[in-house]
Amino acid sequence: VWRRDLGVATIAYVSHLTAWERIRELTREADVPEAATQRWAWQTLYVRAMATFFRAWEHSGYRIVPGALTPSNVSVPDPDFLEGTTILSLAGWRPYEGPAAFVGLLHRNFYRQTEAYHPHSRETLRPAWIFDACLEALGPVTGAQFLDDLARDLAAAPADGAPAILAPALAAYRAALDEAPYVPLPVRCAVRRFEQWERLNATASRDARED
Numbered sequence: 001v002w003r004r005d006l007g008v009a010t011i012a013y014v015s016h017l018t019a020w021e022r023i024r025e026l027t028r029e030a031d032v033p034e035a036a037t038q039r040w041a042w043q044t045l046y047v048r049a050m051a052t053f054f055r056a057w058e059h060s061g062y063r064i065v066p067g068a069l070t071p072s073n074v075s076v077p078d079p080d081f082l083e084g085t086t087i088l089s090l091a092g093w094r095p096y097e098g099p100a101a102f103v104g105l106l107h108r109n110f111y112r113q114t115e116a117y118h119p120h121s122r123e124t125l126r127p128a129w130i131f132d133a134c135l136e137a138l139g140p141v142t143g144a145q146f147l148d149d150l151a152r153d154l155a156a157a158p159a160d161g162a163p164a165i166l167a168p169a170l171a172a173y174r175a176a177l178d179e180a181p182y183v184p185l186p187v188r189c190a191v192r193r194f195e196q197w198e199r200l201n202a203t204a205s206r207d208a209r210e211d
Contacts, residue, residue: 019049019071027118039124046129047136047185049074050106052085054137065094065102070109080189099146100153106130107162127169135182147174
């Protein structure tokens, strides 16, 4: 951080792996878990990482794109209940140009780049995780408004490239929201952890389950 008033700069050591490093871990796991478990690991990583960029954009007063929106520019603590997901650098920040441009950068850097380096990831990655990250960071009201604006931008964009992928995914996502509200990621993670514990402790007493 550069403090112009003091004439000094400060840096902070971040020990957590970046999202890109965690992506590389997920792609080279020797013991690949069942498909649903593997996809959940990707989903939690992507939502937590991308939500950090949405949150930083919100903190800027919705005025700037906070640095490079890439997996290598955000550190993600593990396990999932730890806080402290952090953008590593704001270098290269730019004025905000609208929801389609913002989401387009996330799609290019988190999806197309990953698929280029790890082609088999294409079967796992879901564009809807971008929308999850939006609601996770901005909340249901502001997030829903962003998705509405994004839908209008995508409808006005040429029907090729990222819009051709994102537009139908967004339409399906918004339709699902009409049926059931978004459940925050920490709640879903807690539920899955309990379900895993329950499978390993099928004979546990009621008191142990409540603890």
